[in-house]
């Protein structure tokens with residue numbers, strides 16, 4: 001699996017890795033916004049990101065919107081008794097001092113009603129709505145369908 | 158114990174497409190009481206299903222006997238769990254190297270309504286070519302799932318639907334005996350050793 005991630009990284013190295021960028025918005029820092037390529041526009045896509053709340057008070061991610069999809073929602077993948085389901089998440093808590101991941105197998109943005117297929121290498125804007133901090137827009141990078149996430153820490157390994 | 162027998166009788170009882178779809182709510186609530194260890198998959202030699210591969214070939218349980226087998230239930234409209242698992246599986250096959258050629262590796266769709274052989278072929282072209290997609294009638298998918306003690310359920314959404322489904326990866330030995338499950342949230346480092354054990 002490691003080799004797979006590394007080989008994917010090499011492919012990505014040619015282009016600036018937007019998926020490895022981080023945006024600061026007040027006390028929040030929003031890192032690694034990415035998505036997976038889709039086959040056609042009929043299937044839902046995902047949106048993943050890591051949000052760190054460096055402030056002293058709690059916040060929450062309450063909505064996402066994007067021109068890439070007509071019906072974006074927040075979901076949480078849960079596995080109960082071995083069965084995976086994806087209930088709608090009304091709000092994703094961002095406790096003070098903590099990092100919350102929207103990542104495969106957990107919280108994710110679910111992008112339904114795509115306006116076009118998401119192609120690897122493209123980027124698209126996603127506006128995050130926070131309960132306290134308000135709205136901020138970041139660019140998500142579309143990675144391959146097969147990748148498990150951007151690998152942004154090559155130097156450290 | 159009483160619970161487990163009830164569930165097994167339920168599975169054996171009637172598995173028409175309708176029963177399968179409607180019965181799942183009950184089946185699911187029964188399953189929540191018993192631990193997964195109470196409901197192990199049956200040996201492949203005792204399974205009974207008749208599916209079609211993404212290449213258009215008929216696949217029945219007997220076709221798997223003689224090689225170790227790895228099976229995952231999913232569907233191609235699934236944006237989170239399924240691509241993640243398929244990329245995990247692709248990575249494990251890479252790690253196993255040429256040994257992986259000795260495995261049967263299958264994705265059985267739980268969404269035969271949308272996942273035709275052609276749709277599966279298109280989707281799986283993005284992952285390791287050794288992964289074989291299987292589809293069939295809803296009742297055949299139900300028969301397959303019951304052998305694995307896997308569960309799935311259609312969940313309506315606004316003008317669409319999604320599927321809840323068993324997310325673990327099932328491993329069987331070459332003679333068809335059940336070996337183990339790689340759970341969805343299990344540490345991925347344990348996966349390849351588990352596969353190797355099933356291949357011994």
Ligand SMILES: [Cu+2]
Pocket residue numbers: 075076086108109110236237
């Ligand atoms: Cu979702």
